[in-house]
Amino acid sequence: MSTGPWPGLEGLEGRRVHVHDVVMRDGLQNEPVFVPTDDKVRMVDALGRTGLSKIEVTSFTSARAIPALSDADEVMRRIERVPGVVYAALVLNVRGAERALDARADELDLVVSASETHNLANARMTRRQSRAALREVCRIAGRQARVNLSIGTAFGCPMEGPVAFDDVLDIGDEFVAAGVTGISLCDTTGMANPAQVRSACAGLAQRWPGVELTLHLHDTRGMGLANVLAGLEAGVVRFDASLGGLGGCPFAPGASGNVCTEDLVHMLEAMGCATGIDLGALIDCAARLPGLVHHDIRGQVWRAGPATIRHPRPADFDEIAARAHARQRL
Amino acid sequence: MSTGPWPGLEGLEGRRVHVHDVVMRDGLQNEPVFVPTDDKVRMVDALGRTGLSKIEVTSFTSARAIPALSDADEVMRRIERVPGVVYAALVLNVRGAERALDARADELDLVVSASETHNLANARMTRRQSRAALREVCRIAGRQARVNLSIGTAFGCPMEGPVAFDDVLDIGDEFVAAGVTGISLCDTTGMANPAQVRSACAGLAQRWPGVELTLHLHDTRGMGLANVLAGLEAGVVRFDASLGGLGGCPFAPGASGNVCTEDLVHMLEAMGCATGIDLGALIDCAARLPGLVHHDIRGQVWRAGPATIRHPRPADFDEIAARAHARQRL
Numbered sequence: 001m002s003t004g005p006w007p008g009l010e011g012l013e014g015r016r017v018h019v020h021d022v023v024m025r026d027g028l029q030n031e032p033v034f035v036p037t038d039d040k041v042r043m044v045d046a047l048g049r050t051g052l053s054k055i056e057v058t059s060f061t062s063a064r065a066i067p068a069l070s071d072a073d074e075v076m077r078r079i080e081r082v083p084g085v086v087y088a089a090l091v092l093n094v095r096g097a098e099r100a101l102d103a104r105a106d107e108l109d110l111v112v113s114a115s116e117t118h119n120l121a122n123a124r125m126t127r128r129q130s131r132a133a134l135r136e137v138c139r140i141a142g143r144q145a146r147v148n149l150s151i152g153t154a155f156g157c158p159m160e161g162p163v164a165f166d167d168v169l170d171i172g173d174e175f176v177a178a179g180v181t182g183i184s185l186c187d188t189t190g191m192a193n194p195a196q197v198r199s200a201c202a203g204l205a206q207r208w209p210g211v212e213l214t215l216h217l218h219d220t221r222g223m224g225l226a227n228v229l230a231g232l233e234a235g236v237v238r239f240d241a242s243l244g245g246l247g248g249c250p251f252a253p254g255a256s257g258n259v260c261t262e263d264l265v266h267m268l269e270a271m272g273c274a275t276g277i278d279l280g281a282l283i284d285c286a287a288r289l290p291g292l293v294h295h296d297i298r299g300q301v302w303r304a305g306p307a308t309i310r311h312p313r314p315a316d317f318d319e320i321a322a323r324a325h326a327r328q329r330l
Numbered sequence: 331m332s333t334g335p336w337p338g339l340e341g342l343e344g345r346r347v348h349v350h351d352v353v354m355r356d357g358l359q360n361e362p363v364f365v366p367t368d369d370k371v372r373m374v375d376a377l378g379r380t381g382l383s384k385i386e387v388t389s390f391t392s393a394r395a396i397p398a399l400s401d402a403d404e405v406m407r408r409i410e411r412v413p414g415v416v417y418a419a420l421v422l423n424v425r426g427a428e429r430a431l432d433a434r435a436d437e438l439d440l441v442v443s444a445s446e447t448h449n450l451a452n453a454r455m456t457r458r459q460s461r462a463a464l465r466e467v468c469r470i471a472g473r474q475a476r477v478n479l480s481i482g483t484a485f486g487c488p489m490e491g492p493v494a495f496d497d498v499l500d501i502g503d504e505f506v507a508a509g510v511t512g513i514s515l516c517d518t519t520g521m522a523n524p525a526q527v528r529s530a531c532a533g534l535a536q537r538w539p540g541v542e543l544t545l546h547l548h549d550t551r552g553m554g555l556a557n558v559l560a561g562l563e564a565g566v567v568r569f570d571a572s573l574g575g576l577g578g579c580p581f582a583p584g585a586s587g588n589v590c591t592e593d594l595v596h597m598l599e600a601m602g603c604a605t606g607i608d609l610g611a612l613i614d615c616a617a618r619l620p621g622l623v624h625h626d627i628r629g630q631v632w633r634a635g636p637a638t639i640r641h642p643r644p645a646d647f648d649e650i651a652a653r654a655h656a657r658q659r660l
Contacts (some may be wrong), residue, residue: 023559086489124650125654126654126655159640159641160640191639194598195596196600220634220637221634222631224552224592225553226558226597266551266552270553272525300550300586301553303549303586307486307523310491311489320451324459328459
C-alpha cells in the first residue's frame with residue numbers, strides 16, 4: 001500500500017484549523033479500568049508530539065466521583081510540555097482550580113450545562129451555583145492561566161429535550177465579560193444536527209470577538225463529522241475530539257463518544273485544511289489505545305487507513321486483464 | 331423515554347429528499363451466509379412500507395460470482411409492489427437485463443467503474459467493453475423499465491488512486507445521450523471528502539437536465555453523512571444508503587459499508603428535510619437485520635435512538651436537587 005496526494009479540492013484549502021484532543025479526560029472518565037499513571041503520561045507525551053493544538057490532560061475533580069482520574073495532580077506534573085501545545089484540565093470549582101494551577105495547567109476548562117436538569121445531575125449544583133463558583137475561578141485564575149468555559153447540553157439535553165439557545169448565549173456573555181479566553185459549545189450527548197450547528201454558530205465570532213470558539217461534538221447519531229462541516233462553514237476553526245472516538249455520557253445510555261480525533265483530522269486534511277497534525281503519528285496513538293482501555297475502539301480511519309492508501313490489485317488481475325484485452329482485439 | 335419535536339432549524343426545511351435503500355443488494359452481496367429467500371422477500375416488503383423512494387432488491391448477475399443473490403429471479407417476482415416505490419435490480423450485461431425485465435424490475439441499475447483497474451477487477455471487462463454492453467442494455471430496456479447508470483469509483487479508486495472527474499463526466503454524458511433516467515455517482519470505497527463532493531456535484535443538474543442524480547456514498551472513513559451534507563448543499567436530493575450500514579468492498583479490506591439508511595434518514599429529518607419515511611418503521615427493519623446476517627450492525631441511531639428521545643433523570647435526582655436548592659436558599 002502506497003499513498004498518493006489528496007484529490008483536488010476547493011473552498012477550505014489552507015484554512016488553519018485547530019484540533020484539541022480530550023481522550024485523556026472525556027474518554028477515560030467513563031472507563032471502568034484505571035489506566036496506570038505511567039501509561040497516561042506516555043500517551044499525553046505521544047499526543048503532544050503529533051501537532052495537536054490542545055490536549056485536555058485530566059480533570060481536577062473529586063477522586064471519589066471520578067476514580068479513573070484520581071491521579072490528576074501527578075499526571076499534570078509529569079507530562080512533557082511541547083512548546084505551542086496547550087495542556088488543559090477540567091475543573092468544576094475553586095478547589096479544583098487551585099490544584100490545577102499548582103500542577104501547572106496552561107488552561108482551566110470550566111463546565112456548566114445550559115440545561116438545569118443536566119447541570120444538577122452532572123455537577124450537583126444549580127446552574128446559578130455553578131455560574132457563581134466558576135466566576136470565582138475566573139477571578140483567581142487571573143493572569144496565571146487561560147480559562148475556557150464549556151457550555152454543556154448547548155444543542156439539547158438528553159433529559160429535558162430542546163435547550164433555548166438564548167440561555168447558551170446568556171451564559172457565554174456572562175463569562176466573556178468575566179474574561180475567559182475561550183468558549184466551547186458542547187453537544188454533550190450528540191443531539192445536534194448540521195442545520196442547527198450552522199445556525200447556532202453563525203455570528204458568534206462577532207458576538208464574542210477575541211474569544212476562541214470551540215465546538216465539542218459527540219457522534220452518538222453518526223452526525224459528528226457532518227456537524228464539524230457545518231461548524232467550518234459557519235467559521236468555526238477549533239474542534240474538540242477524542243482519540244478513537246472514546247467517551248460517552250452516563251445520562252444517555254447508548255450514547256457513543258466524541259467525534260474521533262483521527263477521523264476528524266483525516267477529513268480536515270483531505271479537504272485541504274491545515275491542522276499541523278501528523279496523521280500517521282495520531283493513528284499510531286489510536287492503535288495503542290485498545291491496549292490501555294482493554295476494548296476495541298470506534299474510529300474508522302485507524303482501521304481502514306486514510307483515503308490516500310493504495311490497495312494491491314487482486315492476485316488474478318493480470319489474467320483477467322489479459323483475457324479482457326484479448327476479447328477486445330477480436 | 332418520550333419524544334419531543336425536533337429543535338429549530340433553517341435552510342433545508344421542507345426540501346423533498348429521496349432515500350434509496352441498497353442493503354438487499356450492496357449489503358447482502360458481501361455476506362458469507364445465504365439469507366433464505368422468504369426472509370429476503372419479507373425484508374423487502376417491510377422496507378417498501380417505510381416510505382423509501384427506491385429499493386435495490388437484488389442483482390441479476392452470475393450465481394457463481396455472487397451466490398448470496400442466486401435467488402434474484404424468485405425474490406423479484408415474489409415481493410409486494412408498494413405503489414410509488416421503485417424496485418430496482420443491478421445488471422452488468424444483456425443477459426442480466428433480460429432476466430430482470432422478465433421478473434418485472436421497475437429499474438435496471440447498470441454499473442461501470444470510472445477506474446479501468448476497478449472495472450476489470452469488478453466486472454472482468456475493460457471500461458470500453460462494459461460501456462458497449464451497457465449501451466446495448468439501454469437499447470433493449472427501451473420503454474419497458476427505467477435505467478440508472480451507476481458510475482463506480484467516481485471519487486477515487488482504491489487501487490489506482492485519484493480518478494479524473496472528466497472521465498466520470500464523459501461516461502455520464504454518453505449514457506444520458508443513450509437515454510438513462512438516472513445517474514449515480516458512487517464513492518465505492520469511501521474515498522470522497524465533502525469539499526470534493528460539493529465541487530463534483532455543483533453544476534451536474536444543469537449538465538444532465540431531467541436526469542435523476544443520486545449520490546451513493548460509503549462511510550469507510552466516517553465521512554458518509556458529511557458527504558451527504560455537501561451533496562445536499564450542491565443540490566443533490568437523492569441518496570443511496572444501506573440499512574444498518576451493511577456492506578463493504580472486496581478490493582478495499584477494512585472498508586465499512588454504505589452510509590447507514592436509518593442514520594441518514596434521522597439526520598435529514600432532524601434538519602427538516604421531507605423524506606416521507608417513517609423512521610421508527612425503518613429502525614424496526616434495522617433491528618431485524620442482525621438476525622438475518624448473524625452479526626452485529628454498524629448503525630448508530632438504531633442503538634442510541636433518535637435525538638428526540640428523552641432519557642429519565644438519575645434515580646437520586648430529587649435528592650440532589652433538594653440539597654442544591656437548600657444550599658441556594660442559605
